[in-house]
Amino acid sequence: MPPIHSSPYFQMDNPAILSLLRPTPGEKHRKPTSSSGGLLRMFKLFPMLTSGCKMVALLGRPRKPMLKDSATTGTIFGYRKGRVCLAIQDDPHSVPIFVIELPMLTSLLQKEMASEIVRIALESETKTHKKKVLEEFVWAVLCNGRKMGYSIRRKQLSDDELHVMQLLRGVSMGAGVLPSPNDKETVTADGELTYMRARFERVVGSKDSEAFYMINPDGAASGPELSIFFVRSN
Numbered sequence: 001m002p003p004i005h006s007s008p009y010f011q012m013d014n015p016a017i018l019s020l021l022r023p024t025p026g027e028k029h030r031k032p033t034s035s036s037g038g039l040l041r042m043f044k045l046f047p048m049l050t051s052g053c054k055m056v057a058l059l060g061r062p063r064k065p066m067l068k069d070s071a072t073t074g075t076i077f078g079y080r081k082g083r084v085c086l087a088i089q090d091d092p093h094s095v096p097i098f099v100i101e102l103p104m105l106t107s108l109l110q111k112e113m114a115s116e117i118v119r120i121a122l123e124s125e126t127k128t129h130k131k132k133v134l135e136e137f138v139w140a141v142l143c144n145g146r147k148m149g150y151s152i153r154r155k156q157l158s159d160d161e162l163h164v165m166q167l168l169r170g171v172s173m174g175a176g177v178l179p180s181p182n183d184k185e186t187v188t189a190d191g192e193l194t195y196m197r198a199r200f201e202r203v204v205g206s207k208d209s210e211a212f213y214m215i216n217p218d219g220a221a222s223g224p225e226l227s228i229f230f231v232r233s234n
Helices: 015-020 038-044 052-059 106-115 159-167
Strands: 072-079 083-089 098-105 118-124 138-143 146-152 174-178 191-206 209-215 226-232
Touching: 072 106, 072 159, 072 209, 083 106, 083 159, 098 106, 098 138, 098 146, 106 118, 159 174, 159 191
Parallel strands: 118 226
Antiparallel strands: 072 083, 072 191, 083 098, 118 138, 138 146, 174 191, 191 209, 209 226
């Protein structure tokens, strides 16, 4: 099998990202199976999933996480006609350690899900190394090798972001549609407020690079389908 970065679709020019990439057996010819990628498939079904808000209302009641382990919690959410946000937490009940609005529409990310393998890379060009990688503010964002633009990490949560975190405080993994923060209705002028939450394996490559690999909810061994990379240029 040729190296992952030999495919122009998944081109990753940064050596730090290349060092973090995990080859997936049979990646080039892999076909979707019924035992993997359940969350990604659900995310691609929006806006057909409209009962997610009811499910979240029920799942949001527990005071303790449903799953106790060292996995990191990652949430991708946003209005269908708006930009997508990414939040990373140590667990569903903790304050996010990283929140950013990505320079791409939620609908575009959902289309990227059709590739079955999604790699989001955030690159910081900051020269100082006094901060941890996730503490950097300005990021260049790439999705499956294509540059989307630049984003700035949130210092504080917006009202919408806080609303989503509160609704999902008892959810360890899942995907659905949330009620909007203002009128509590599912559909707004910007479309549905959709979300996908999953558990991620956090891998520290160096002081300048980290990666998050989505853990399939059913324990499938077909390899990660969603990976998020954070790299600081030297």
